[in-house]
Amino acid sequence: MLSFFRRLSKSAVGTGLMVLILLMILAGFAMQDIRSVFSGNFGMSKGTLVKIGGEPVSERDLDSAMKRALADARQQNPEASYATLAKQFDQILEALVNEHALIAFGEDHGFVMSKRLVDGEIAALPQTKGLDGKFNEQAYNAFLAQEQLTDADVRRLIQVAITQRLILAPAAVEAKVPVGVARPYAAMLLEQREGQMSVVPADIFRGGLNPSDGDLQSFYTQNRPRYMVAEQRILRLATISPETVAGAAPSEAEIAAYYKANQANYAGSETRVLSQAVVQDKQQADGIAARAKAGGSFAAAAAPAGLSAADVAVGPQTRAQFSTLGGAAIANSAFAAAKGAIVGPVRSDLGWHVIKIEDIRNATGKSLAQAHDEIAALLATSKRKESLTDAVTKVEDRIDDGASFAEAVGAAKLPVVTTPAINAGGAARGDAAYKFPAELQPALKAGFAMAVDDDPEVVTLANDGGYVIVAVDRVIEAAPAPLAEIKDQVRADWIRRKAMDRAQAVASQIAAKVARGEPMEKAIAEAGVALPPVEPVVARRIQISEANADAAAPLKMLFSLTQGKSRMVADPRDRGFFIVKTNKIVPGNAFSAPGLIVRTQREFEGAVSDELGQQLLAAMKIEQGVKRNDEAIAAAKQRYSGAEQ
Structure with a gap:
């Protein structure tokens, strides 16, 4: 083929043909680039969501970040799902963009992260240390399995943390805020306001509310997301523990051989x-x-x-001691x-x-007879560990060769446990008494990180507990609970909503009258409902941050109104409505509280440090250049939220 092209290039016609072929190839590349530009991908490879300089944020990066965020969310709410994190999607993606921008900037400006430095940070993690306090490979692998991370993931996270410490922290540290800037804000915190507050509680409007089945069905249909049941899974588990494997007892010959090989330890040393x-x-x-x-x-x-x-x-000295x-x-x-x-x-x-x-x-020292039982126990433990390792290796090999869960554990003759439908926290909605075994928690975490069609996974248990093979038997997608199961809850919610609607109507009438100048006491009396009396309110702005959740909403409204104005505000816990009126405003004097000026300075300095760090990060992104694949981002967002965006 090459000789054909060489012959072709020696003729005028052949040379022209070769030039034409070259132009066609170049045109093909150009058209591909144009299609990429018009598609919004800017030449980015498939699976890339954002590109910062030469650093791509891939779908795999996003998947890992979402998994970590979901694991964190499930610490507080075991029923959390990706749908729960839908509102945090943009924030998580932006955090990934910031991380990659930081790495790209560091690499461009000579902040090279050595493998030795990262190794040192890994070895310093408490989860990677053995019983002797030193780095242990087995402990590290168990940590990776428990956290559903790869070695590359850990190294990436450490690289980001070190780069933040070396680049961002110096720029943001020790930001100073002048007294002249802090003083007006301190004075604003000391501002005092006097006013009135009236409460229209929803509970007094519950009387006579008795929904029909049609009312409940309609309310349930309109509020289906409120009654979502988190994703549930049925898992299949097979445990291989030191107790379940057959560990042969050591022979007398093996015990004698071990004693001979370790005679220096058992015979002891002469002392002079x-x-x-x-x-x-x-x-x-x-x-x-x-x-x-x-x-x-x-x-x-x-x-x-x-x-x-x-x-x-x-x-007293042994020979070895005296030699030193x-x-x-x-x-x-x-x-x-x-x-x-x-x-x-x-x-x-x-x-x-x-x-x-x-x-x-x-x-x-000890004779063979004296050390016999000790050596026998030691060898038995060792044989059991070897049997355990051999058993789990055979299972892993079968899985790697394409065996199903049933085939792999069946060949190993392992007992199988099938869980009921459980959520990510291990609770069974259909059986309140069920508790997922605490020692198998790593398997629960792995089971909810797997896809239905993923191969069975072998998970390492903590404290040398062995291994567990886990497979997903069935996934019950997140969906609203059937109305029949939660009818009492829906009825209570319907009554609460209708009571709030009635309370809002009355509160709106009172608020409108007060806004027109009618005294609040008179407006309350004309409401036709027995309401709590009007309360006088005197507060300083600084009390907003110190107030509990119940008092914060009306206090914020008091300080947002101009003198003589009023407004209605809802209770944050849906218990009713407040009507708040500001009657008098007394400016604060910061010179009367010098300590508050200093405190305001310190609080501002923390905010300024954060702002400086954010500004530096923004400048890094501008320098590196950020290109977004909007179509891929929208698809990913829809995939995690489960709804059209």
Whole structure:
């Protein structure tokens, strides 16, 4: 084929044809780029939602982030679903864009993250440490399985955290706000207002409300999202634990072989009580040895050389311990001598050694008979772990080869447990007494992260509890509960809504009269309903932040109105309505509360720091360039919310 093109290029006609072919190829590329531009993808590959510089935010990145957000949400609400997170979609996507912009900016400006630095951060995580307090690969893998993360995910999260610490934090730290800026806001917090407040509670309008079946059906139909039941799943579980595998008992030969291989541990070590003098002069060493051999204490023999009793007392030493004091040759000489013998002078790098063997203590080890049961238990545990590993490896191999859950666990002869329909928190809506086993929580998390057609997953259990194979048997999509099951709840909600409607009508009439200048007391009296009396209100603006949820709404309204004005505001917990009127405004004086000025400064400094960080991040995105695939983003948003956007 290549020779054909070479021959073709040697003729005028052939050269023209080759130029034409080249132009057609270039035109094809150009048309593809034009189609990409007009489709809004700007040349982005399939699966890319946003591109920041050279950093793509993929559908997989979004999926991982949504899974983490859902797991966090389920800590507070076990029935949370992706539909619950629908309102947070834009926020989660923007957080991913910010992360990728930060990484792209760092890489462009030389902030290279070394593997060693990331490894150090991983090793510092408490979840990655073993019983000895050091990094443990098995503990790390268990952590990844429990959190439904990959090693790449963890490294990415750590890379983002370190980059934030190195780039964003220095720019946002120690922001200063002048006193002149804080003082007017402090004065505003001290502003005092006087007014009136009336309450129209909904409870007094409940009388006579008795909905028909048609009323309930209509109300239920209009408010179906209110009665949504979170997604439920039926899971199939098969546990492989150390107790369920067949661990053969070790033979006597294996016990004896283990004892022999570890005899140094079981036999113990001989200990000698030693005295030692080390001098630099051979003649001095000869004198010490001669005096020691002549009788008397070793300390007295070493005294003429300027050594005290504390200098020569070495105490009990094993051969290995004494080797660290003078070397292997010195230790061998000392441990070859008899009790009471004087060894030396012997030369080492430290000088001339003279040693006395004060006492010999025999090794206190264990015989094979004494260590038999201990070794048997140790080997049995080891064999059980090997059997466990072998069993789970065979199951994983079968799954990798395409076996179904039933085929994989059937071949391993594992007992299977099928759960009732449960939510992500492990509760069964149809059986209030059911409790998902606490030790199998990692399997619950994995089961709700899987798709129906995913392969069975082998999940590692905590505390060496073994493994559990989990598969999704059936998914019951999130849907409104049947009216028949929640009729009492719907009836209560209908009555509450109608009572609120009545209360709103009365409150609106009162508010309209007060707004026209009629005294609030008179407007309440003309309502034709027994309402609580009008209450006077005196408050400072600073009390809004300190008020509880019940008082915050009317207080906010009091401080949002101009003098002489009034307005109706709903109770945030749907218990009725407030009519609030502002009668008098007294400006605050910040000079009377210098401490409040300082406090306002500090609060503003925190806000300013956040703002500086956000501004720097915005500048990074502008520099890197942000390109969005609007069609892909809209499709992803619809997929997670389950509704047309």
